[in-house]
Each structure stands twice: as C-alpha cells, then as structure tokens.
Amino acid sequence: MIWLIFLIVLCELFAATSQVFYKKVVDQNGSHHPLIYISDYFRFAIGILKHPLAWAGLGFMVFSTIFWLMALSAGDLSLVFPLGSIQYVLVLVGSKLFLKEKIDSMRLLGTVLIATGIVVISIS
Amino acid sequence: MRGPLVTDNKKKLTLSLFLLIMLTDFGESLSSFLLKKGVISTEIFPLSAEHIFHFTIVNIGSILIWLGVLTYFFNFFLWMRVLSKLDLSVAVPIGSTSYIMVPLAAFLFLHETVTPLRWIGIFAIILGIYFVSRSKTANDGTKVPEAS
Numbered sequence: 001m002i003w004l005i006f007l008i009v010l011c012e013l014f015a016a017t018s019q020v021f022y023k024k025v026v027d028q029n030g031s032h033h034p035l036i037y038i039s040d041y042f043r044f045a046i047g048i049l050k051h052p053l054a055w056a057g058l059g060f061m062v063f064s065t066i067f068w069l070m071a072l073s074a075g076d077l078s079l080v081f082p083l084g085s086i087q088y089v090l091v092l093v094g095s096k097l098f099l100k101e102k103i104d105s106m107r108l109l110g111t112v113l114i115a116t117g118i119v120v121i122s123i124s
Numbered sequence: 125m126r127g128p129l130v131t132d133n134k135k136k137l138t139l140s141l142f143l144l145i146m147l148t149d150f151g152e153s154l155s156s157f158l159l160k161k162g163v164i165s166t167e168i169f170p171l172s173a174e175h176i177f178h179f180t181i182v183n184i185g186s187i188l189i190w191l192g193v194l195t196y197f198f199n200f201f202l203w204m205r206v207l208s209k210l211d212l213s214v215a216v217p218i219g220s221t222s223y224i225m226v227p228l229a230a231f232l233f234l235h236e237t238v239t240p241l242r243w244i245g246i247f248a249i250i251l252g253i254y255f256v257s258r259s260k261t262a263n264d265g266t267k268v269p270e271a272s
Contacts, residue, residue, distance in 0.1 A: 020212065
C-alpha cells in the first residue's frame with residue numbers, strides 16, 4: 001500500500017519533470033516563431049530534437065509510463081486513478097519554482113478544481 | 125512615461141490553441157489505444173535481457189505498434205507547439221479535457237447513464253478549465269511601465 005503510493009508519486013513526479021523539461025526546451029530555442037513554410041516545420045522539429053533536455057524529458061516520460069503501468073497492474077484502480085491527479089499540483093509547483101511562471105489565484109483555484117474533478121470522476 | 129505595448133502573443137489562450145490541446149489529448153489516447161491493441165504480451169518478469177529481446181522480436185513487426193509509436197512522436201511535436209505558446213501551468217490543466225470528453229461522449233452517443241457524482245466532477249473540471257483560461261499571465265498584452 002505504502003509502496004504503491006510511493007510508486008504513483010514517483011510516476012507523477014517524473015511526468016511533471018518531463019513537462020518542465022519540455023517547456024524549457026521550447027522557451028530556449030525560439031519555437032514560438034510562426035510556422036508558414038514546410039521548412040519552418042522542419043526547423044521547429046529539429047530545433048527540439050537537438051536539445052538535450054528534450055531527450056531527458058522523453059526519458060523521464062518513458063519511466064513515468066512504466067511506473068504507471070506497474071501501479072495499474074499492482075493496485076486498486078480506485079486508488080491509482082485519483083492519486084494520479086497529483087500531477088496537476090506537481091506541475092503547478094514546478095512551473096512556479098523552475099519556470100518562474102506567475103500563478104494567480106484564478107489559476108490556482110482552476111487547477112485545484114480540475115484535480116478535484118478528476119478525483120471525483122475516478123471514484124464515482 | 126508609458127512603455128511600449130507588449131504584444132507578446134506567446135501567452136494567450138486562443139480557440140485554435142484550445143483545439144490544438146484537445147487534439148493532443150485525442151492523439152495521446154489514440155497512441156495508447158494503438159499500442160494496447162498491438163502489443164503481444166510475453167513474459168518479461170523477472171527482467172532479463174533475454175526476456176526483453178524476445179518481447180522486442182515478437183512485437184517489432186506489428187503495424188499497430190509502429191502506428192502507435194508514430195502517433196506518439198507526432199503528438200509530442202504538437203504538444204511542444206502548444207507549450208511554445210502557453211505557460212506550462214496553463215497548458216497542463218487544460219489538457220484534462222479527455223477526462224470530460226470520454227464520459228460526455230458515452231452519455232451523448234452511447235446513451236450511458238452518468239451518475240450525479242460524475243456530473244459534479246465533470247462540472248468541476250469545466251469550471252476549472254474556465255478559471256485557468258481566464259487567469260492572468262506575465263505578458264498578456266497589458267501595458268507595462270518601462271524600466272527607467
């Protein structure tokens with residue numbers, strides 16, 4: 001039971017880490033430029049693939065998925081799915097700490113509502 | 125003295141970005157579906173090189189697996205495009221639309237009953253998405269005073 005919770009927390013922590021890495025990648029290589037020509041699309045994709053953090057993020061995502069599948073096969077689904085919504089909280093903390101995003105009360109309230117809604121849906 | 129109008133559209137949630145997020149949600153479900161449909165399970169526990177090799181050989185020829193991987197890869201770039209335009213703390217919560225689309229589709233098209241508790245959850249998520257989309261970002265087109 002305890003180790004199952006630990007596994008899910010680790011899974012969501014890895015998923016959130018991977019998201020923070022992805023965001024760092026697109027922030028650093030100017031990926032927001034408009035995509036008009038085919039060459040723009042290629043430049044966008046190659047710019048991402050050349051960034052080491054993109055690969056680190058994918059690696060974290062792979063492990064997160066493995067942990068998730070392990071949790072699903074080992075545990076009670078009515079515990080695993082609701083606990084999965086801690087990812088939203090972790091992403092919020094990661095965005096604040098590592099990406100210096102401004103989290104106002106609207107965003108905080110909205111994210112908490114979404115996480116709560118997911119818990120309610122998965123236990124009902 | 126007023127500074128320049130910051131028209132950095134990097135941070136604004138537009139309808140097309142919202143639809144793009146829903147598309148990535150759908151792509152994620154599609155890729156899991158293809159992988160799940162395509163995978164032929166073999167014994168991989170206890171983990172050993174031999175077991176993993178056997179698993180790889182059995183599955184490497186599956187078209188469904190390759191379609192799933194391709195979908196995943198394509199979806200990854202779509203998601204990166206979303207992230208290049210929005211704050212992470214906006215994009216991730218709004219990416220929860222799949223939690224409401226599945227029960228809503230089941231209700232609308234398969235006439236499955238949705239329990240009252242589930243309706244409450246759906247409503248909470250919709251309200252949450254609305255709040256997140258209305259939240260302020262550092263650069264959302266407002267005028268900022270110029271640093272002397």
